[in-house]
Amino acid sequence: MKIKRYKILLVAVGLAAVSVAAFAIDLGDVLKVVGIGALVSEFREPLNRTINDTLKENDAEVMGATKVVPIFSVGRGVFVGAAQIVGVPEAVKKVQAVAQVEIAMGDAKLQAYIPVSTKTPGKNPQRVPNVGVSALIDIRV
């Protein structure tokens, strides 16, 4: 009888551990989606200014419009950071996010950053032309 109770308890603890682990993963993703999105929204202006000021100090100011937007990982389906984009003012206005995709180029393994006009791009993001990435921003959530 006692052994049966222990078994039930063990199974219950195991199930609880599994669900906690699963919840933790979901919670991490949720934090990334909500947290990074919120942080980028809140700090986009000061981040943009800091980058532009640094470029100015280094006599490397960019001739074009700039903006900070979140980076969306197409593979993982979550926000993974932020990017400062640069380019033609009209095109920069259209950009809502940057889609991150992995590409192989000979011996090089590159992370490509595609400026897109939607906040959560699909598997085949449509690029906003004449805009590129000027800075990548890692965010600790």
Next chain:
Amino acid sequence: MKKHSRVVVGVAALAAIAIIGAQVWAAIATARARTMDGRQEGEVLIDNKVSLRIRSSAGGYPAPARAEQVADRLNQALGRGATWQNLKIDRVRGEVAVLAGDDLIVTADDFHARANGTTRYGLAQAWHANLVKSLQALPGAPPPPTASASAASPAVDWAEGGKKLVPILSVAQHGVRVGAAQVVGPKSQVEKVKAVAQLDLAFRDRFRIRVYVPVSSLSLDKLHRVQGCSVWAVGELRLIKF
């Protein structure tokens, strides 16, 4: 005696024409003050149409006084024979500015750049474009360039035609290669890019920023930015196969 008086009359007539001419030029650019949300602003008008708005003070001058200064400078430049073709963007004592030939017209400042969501260069470009448009509309102004001529203008072109894989060099680590980047931009500009300089910054303990500057030299003592180019892919480059 008669000859002498004719010469005097001729000189006087020429002087009158010169004065009238100068007054005509002087009337081209004007300035006026206005109040927006309780704040004094200045407007620069060309041929009675608003060309620029100055929203903040700078260098000890309130916004309306700055607008007057810009209008005066424009009139002086026009009086010296400048046209829209002489307008350009350049640096004056480290600041980005719009000039007519070598004459300063207006300095692109941080306040206006931020208010317009752009950089000082972006602002200078916008102001330059406004002034060019206004001066092109003046009677007797040189005609605007044809489509083929404007394609060859020195203005920054972000249209993508070229791609190139170059090393990323860390500025903090004095040029150590820290990866590879693919840069994109107009072919002629991409050809100039030798590397991408990486500047590392931290912001509020929560953000780590890597700023990428396409440069035309492998020496990072001074960053020689290639305008119109940007990065679209970064990564690690395996140099040796095992």
